[in-house]
Amino acid sequence: MKSLKMFAVLLVLCVTGLSYSGTDSTQVVAERVAEIKGAVEGMNESMLEMKSTVDALKKIKVTGYLQAQYQTAESEGAKSFSGGDFPKTADNRLGVRRGRVKFTYDNTISQMVIQLDATEKGVGIKDAYLSFKDPWMQTFGLTAGVFDRPFGFEISYSSSSRETPERSRLFQTLFPGERDLGFKLDITPTKGLLQYFNFKGGLFAGNGVAAETDSKQDFIGRLGFQLPLTSVNLALDGGLSLYRGNVRLDDATKDANGNPVIYSTFKLDSPTSFATETAQFVERKYVGGDLQLYYDLPVIGGFSLRGEYIAGEQPGSKSASTFYKAGGGDIYLRNFSGYYLCYVQNVGSRNQFVAKYDSYDPNSDVAAGDFGKGNSKLGAADLKYDTMGLGWIYHWDANVKLVFYYDMVKNETTSAVKGFETDLKDDVFTFRVQYKF
């Protein structure tokens, strides 16, 4: 009996003990759960805070590319559009052609962009603009600042993507530096039939990356189309472009009435006409058309055939057919024309073959035989150039590409212009390494 009592007491103690122990462990578990829940909530808050920081940082984008190159020309001091003239005492050179860093703050509907170019020649501004996109239809955009002129195809085709080392002589002459100061409207419909068309155009100072010098703005615009036939992997894009602007004459030769004299279009059938027009402003007029065809060749890879033609009236100086800048002395107004054709063939995913032919006639009213006739005032700035380029591109990886390119340049020859009696020795070979991020 005694032992039974003892057993009962022990059992009660044990059960009670267990019960106390169970209550304790439930409490402990509850406390631990609360603790863990608190920790998770804390982590969640930290994560949300970190996310908002990361989201803010994601709006800032830094991109860029650097092009280091070796070039060799046919002669020392060769005049060249393949990255500028060679030094007088050298027929080959090393250099950094472009060292671009682009900072973009992208807030979805608004953007601010600054792009710098850092090479051994110094640091300069390439782009400095802000842009807005309409948040409702996603169709209209407005850009203001220094940015690419909305003309043709080649200007807006980035130097980091372009298969040839440089733009055509035509574009380098008409639009040196590609950029201008102004504002533009973009219209890119996203629905219906209109989605195949786009427009970009605006008003610009007309001086390139330089301060405004007169009270008149230039209009530059392009009406384009894009026809993607995805079912056959063919695309046809193109556009028509217009430049209407003015250059101001300040220190040109004056006529009897004190007005500046324009040396007009060099039409040799009316040789006296060139010095008869007078004006304070002279028009700068270009009209252009561009077309790009893309097609995927089975097994080999895609190819593109691109062409562009521009003609118009260019106010320049006696020694150059680049656009006239205020303070440039006498003005020479020339009718010009030029074009290029470029074929790019992808060979597999890493290799590309490129062939390009470009032609620029700064004075389309005259032929080689007209030089030296009468009082024509024709000179080196009126000579036509044709350039044939051949190249190979190897894409090492997503960042690095190697470019091998050979430019064969042929100039119009005439015994009437000193130094241009024969074709100049100005062919250039370029080997370039590009790193892009």
Place this chain on the structure above:
Amino acid sequence: MKTVMIILTAMLFSTALFAASDITVKGSDTMVILAQRWAEFYMEQNSDITIQVTGGGSGVGISALINGTTDICNASRPMKPSERDKLKQRYNSLGVEIKVAKDGLSVYLNDANPVAELSLDQVKQIYTGKITNWKQVGGNDAKIIVYGRENSSGTYVYFKDNVLGGADFTSTMQSMPGTAAVVNTVIKDKNAIGFGGAAYAVGIKYAKIKKTADSPAYEPTEENVKSGDYPISRFLYLYTRSKPTGDMKKYIDWILSAEGQAVVSKVGYFPVR
């Protein structure tokens, strides 16, 4: 100069093609399980082929296709015009789009949530932050915890374009790195809502979706997706840079064969053939 021409010519012919013996596949997280199953089945039958599959999101896959770091891109949304432009610029090709499966883009709810159906407009209101409490759509008086995907995801883009009509997601939405993560979160939180591919919905329930407030509600079943009754269905795509050839063509042809399409059904999506 002749030497230069010789060097150039030599370069033209010496830079041989780098033909890849393996096939790399990258892109949509929605499609990653499907793509892995395809690869496993195909490699079992073709031991000489290695197929590497990774996710990351449709946007990541398309970037990889443009950068040349993948052969095939999985995408749960069509390629954007800006992405096609980049492909065109680098490869002179618009890319080749192949529809390989169909998916009912599903709205996930916790099993304990009394809400069973939502209209498209209600889903939009929830994801744009206009509706914030379950009682506003016939549920409990509890705050709606909104989960979604990161903006590199094709599902994110498709949902934004087709459900939100291009509007921005609510700032309270918590972005998850993959559809599986969205599902896991909704499983654990009875007040959560998420979205993703139909194949992932294990342990949770689908919200039946109504086109309008008055129309009938449908689940993302094969029948409803095929008939078009389920209002947010989409194609799943493969993209290649050029027309596929060689081993890649054989693999894609197999994906589109009865055997490859059977894998689509097994994983939980809907075949296109």
